[in-house]
Amino acid sequence: MKKITDERLIVRNLQHIRIAYIVQTTGILCILGYEVFKDGIEGMTNNPLWFVFMLTTIVYGYLNMSVSVEQEKKPKKPVRSLIISLVVVTIIAVAFAILTSITPNFNWSDGILIGGIIFICGIIPVSYVYRLRIKQQKDLEEDE
The missing domain is CATH 1.10.287 (Helix Hairpins)
Structure with a gap:
C-alpha cells in the first residue's frame, strides 16, 4: 500500500x-x-x-x-495558567468533598474520597495542557 x-x-x-x-x-x-x-x-x-x-x-x-x-492566537503564560487552573480544580474538589460529606448517608471519608478523585481527575488534563504550552513556548523560542 x-x-x-x-x-x-x-x-x-x-x-x-x-x-x-x-x-x-x-x-x-x-x-x-x-x-x-x-x-x-x-x-x-x-x-x-x-x-x-x-x-x-x-x-x-x-x-x-x-x-x-x-x-491559541496569543500564547499564554504556562505557569500563570497552571496556577489558575490548580486553584480552580482545588476549589471544585473541596466543594464536592464538603457537599458529599454533608449529604445524608455519607461521611467525611466519603467526601475526602470523592474530592480526591475529582482533584486527581482535574490535575491530569491541567498538567497535560501545561506541558503542551511549555512545548509550544520552546518551539516558538527555537523559531526566533
Missing part, C-alpha cells in the same frame, strides 16, 4: 475517518440509550460499550487539547 502524498486525498481520508467516528459514536449512544430504557442507568454502565464510549471520548478530548493549544 502506497503512502498518500496528495493533500486533497489526505483531507478527504480524514473526513471519512471523522464520518466513521460519528456513525460509530451515534451507534454506541443508541445502544446505551436502549440499555437505559431497558435496565436503567446501572444497566447502561455495566455494558462494556460504556467503557468503550468513555475511553474514546477521553482520548478524543486529549487529542483536541493539543490542537486547541496550538491554535
